[in-house]
Amino acid sequence: MPGYKAPVDDVLFVLNEVLGFERYNNLPGFADATPDLVEAILGEGAKLCEEVLQPLNLSGDKEGCSRHDDGSVTTPKGFKQAYDTYCQAGWVGLAADPDYGGQGLPYTLAAVMNEFASAANMALSMYPGLTQSAIAALTAHGADDLKQAYLPKLVSGEWSGTMNLTEAHCGTDLGLIKTKAVPEDDGSYKITGEKIFISAGEHDLAPNIVHLVLARIEGAPEGVKGISLFIVPKFLPDGDGNPGTRNAVACGSIEEKMGIHGNSTCVMNYDGATGWLVGSEHKGLPAMFTMMNEARLGVGIQGLSQSDVAYQNAVTYARERLQGRALTGATNPDGNADPIIVHPDVRRTLMTIRAFNEAARALVLWTALKGDVAHRSDNDDDRQSADDHMGLMTPVIKGVLTDKGLTDKGFDNTVAAQQIYGGHGYIAEWGMEQFVRDARIAMIYEGTNGIQALDLVGRKLPKDGGRAVMAFFKEVEDFIKENSGEEALTPYLDPLKQGLGDLQNATMWFMQNAMAKPDNAGAGSTDYMHLFGLVALGYMWAQMAKAANARLAEGANGRDDFYSTKLTLGRHWMERVMPETGAHLARISSGADTMMSLPAEAF
Numbered sequence: 001m002p003g004y005k006a007p008v009d010d011v012l013f014v015l016n017e018v019l020g021f022e023r024y025n026n027l028p029g030f031a032d033a034t035p036d037l038v039e040a041i042l043g044e045g046a047k048l049c050e051e052v053l054q055p056l057n058l059s060g061d062k063e064g065c066s067r068h069d070d071g072s073v074t075t076p077k078g079f080k081q082a083y084d085t086y087c088q089a090g091w092v093g094l095a096a097d098p099d100y101g102g103q104g105l106p107y108t109l110a111a112v113m114n115e116f117a118s119a120a121n122m123a124l125s126m127y128p129g130l131t132q133s134a135i136a137a138l139t140a141h142g143a144d145d146l147k148q149a150y151l152p153k154l155v156s157g158e159w160s161g162t163m164n165l166t167e168a169h170c171g172t173d174l175g176l177i178k179t180k181a182v183p184e185d186d187g188s189y190k191i192t193g194e195k196i197f198i199s200a201g202e203h204d205l206a207p208n209i210v211h212l213v214l215a216r217i218e219g220a221p222e223g224v225k226g227i228s229l230f231i232v233p234k235f236l237p238d239g240d241g242n243p244g245t246r247n248a249v250a251c252g253s254i255e256e257k258m259g260i261h262g263n264s265t266c267v268m269n270y271d272g273a274t275g276w277l278v279g280s281e282h283k284g285l286p287a288m289f290t291m292m293n294e295a296r297l298g299v300g301i302q303g304l305s306q307s308d309v310a311y312q313n314a315v316t317y318a319r320e321r322l323q324g325r326a327l328t329g330a331t332n333p334d335g336n337a338d339p340i341i342v343h344p345d346v347r348r349t350l351m352t353i354r355a356f357n358e359a360a361r362a363l364v365l366w367t368a369l370k371g372d373v374a375h376r377s378d379n380d381d382d383r384q385s386a387d388d389h390m391g392l393m394t395p396v397i398k399g400v401l402t403d404k405g406l407t408d409k410g411f412d413n414t415v416a417a418q419q420i421y422g423g424h425g426y427i428a429e430w431g432m433e434q435f436v437r438d439a440r441i442a443m444i445y446e447g448t449n450g451i452q453a454l455d456l457v458g459r460k461l462p463k464d465g466g467r468a469v470m471a472f473f474k475e476v477e478d479f480i481k482e483n484s485g486e487e488a489l490t491p492y493l494d495p496l497k498q499g500l501g502d503l504q505n506a507t508m509w510f511m512q513n514a515m516a517k518p519d520n521a522g523a524g525s526t527d528y529m530h531l532f533g534l535v536a537l538g539y540m541w542a543q544m545a546k547a548a549n550a551r552l553a554e555g556a557n558g559r560d561d562f563y564s565t566k567l568t569l570g571r572h573w574m575e576r577v578m579p580e581t582g583a584h585l586a587r588i589s590s591g592a593d594t595m596m597s598l599p600a601e602a603f
Helices: 007-017 034-064 079-088 107-120 123-141 144-156 282-318 344-376 380-400 408-419 422-427 432-443 449-460 463-482 487-513 517-553 560-577 578-588 591-596
Strands: 160-163 180-183 189-199 209-217 227-233 235-237 244-246 249-254 265-278
Touching: 007 034, 007 517, 007 560, 034 079, 034 107, 034 123, 034 432, 079 123, 079 160, 107 282, 107 344, 123 144, 123 209, 123 227, 123 265, 123 282, 123 408, 144 209, 144 227, 160 189, 160 282, 189 209, 189 227, 189 422, 189 463, 209 265, 209 282, 227 235, 265 282, 282 380, 282 432, 344 380, 344 408, 344 517, 344 560, 380 449, 380 463, 380 517, 408 422, 408 432, 422 432, 422 578, 449 463, 449 517, 463 487, 463 517, 487 517, 487 560, 487 578, 517 560, 517 578, 517 591
Parallel strands: 160 209, 180 209
Antiparallel strands: 180 189, 189 265, 209 227, 227 265, 235 244, 249 265
16 A cells, blocks of 8 residues: 655755745735744645545545436545545635635645645545636636635635636647637626536535636637636525526536546536636636646646655665665675665666655745745736746646656656566556556646647747746856855756756757747757756755755754755756756757658658
8 A cells, every 4th residue: 555755844945945935924925924834734734635635545546436327426435525624624725815715825835735635645636726726717817796706615615616628629729619608688608518628527525616618709709819718607606605506517427537537537518507707808818827827837746746656655665675685795684685775776766756856846836936926026026027937937847847758757757666666566556556647647738748848938938038038047057156166066066057058058049940940949849848847957956955065064953864865866866867958959959850851641
């Protein structure tokens, strides 16, 4: 039976000693988030995830969700009680507006809790996770009457939320949407159409489900300019705000899918369902992208979470599994074999996964903190800078933290951790194959990783004259210069400087070769995304190494092993992973000529 322990100490190290969380106490909600309170919050969240959510992960995967003849859906045994416990403790509204019942604490803490919950039980965590995305969209774009009617119920978790984008004939190309909206005299709309792949579309966890649906108002312009966003509840609220008349929306079927079996992924049918416009007519995409950006960061967190829980279980197995002898001589002379953790290749695998996990967590927390600045600061320049960072890093976090490849991608870490088990990793009862299956979806939904790469290269790099990427380059360059005299940091700064140079050269290559020939950008976009990710993660390790060295110099307060381990993991990243930046640059610079020269019929 797999287990999970939330990495509270690692989170506190990044928040307090790397990012300087207390420096932001001038922002709304931060003054209340004292170090003691943050530690207490994370401790309680960890306990809930370890003791309530995680024990249901394997059983929920085996049981899955069931759709009944009346269209209702039953979630796995224990999910309802666990969901109620999660909501009643206030976790859904941790960072939500207090005016609607939220606690108003930093979004950064909600991001931490999302990692813990997803690692413990990814399928179950998606129900409140999608509700948080719906809260973000309504808060930013909803009219006051819609906010008053729906946000308190969503923030408390009493009602849940979804996002409805995809249709059978269109995924990423939302301009092809056919779902239509017909205006009514009372200001509402009748929504008709079919949506597919709707996570948490129907379930028994909440008495009402609030769907946010993209549709086209009759007579609207073609393409994405004619799309609007609507709120369509499963039950129409009555005069007291409680679920009233059943709306004309129903689950047509549950998708049979590879993983996340405990989450009800539905085909949703809208047959003249009553809905209300969110935001302005034909401006649905900006409103939905508020939700999408929240979801994309959440998906990146899912990639990290599955990598981490798979790693934890692989380490336990590697310490206990006896197989062969150490190359340097027996370490377990009283036994007939040594634990496999003595073997260099096993250590390479485990250290690479852990080095990725810790840097990825720091990157998520840094970006979440920027999100707090973007939404809470009263300084225009600070908000703009933070918003630039969020836009630039969202596709990197979503893409790199979930992708497949060699050594720096989240999905492959679950596969590598499964490999530690040998044949046992392929057997369901050990739980490792579930982590692989669950992690696989994160590369696909909320915009496939190929789309994230194209978004990064095609939209985020040139946006505002390259302001965001140039700010990132300058920040890393300044860090290297400011710390160049620290001999202890040389093993971290030299590889980071090389990687940054490769990233800057790749950026310049696009500037010189992609404008006249866009296929060059498309051909190199995925490599560029991962090159960017390597440098961003390397920057995180350089900062963590600086913090760890400083604490050791101060005496470490009895935590020498903790900080020394950080330094070793950081060096492993710099020695074994950062050199891949050169390979990415070489592939980018090869251009698109060869791959575009083969005629379609030759494939």
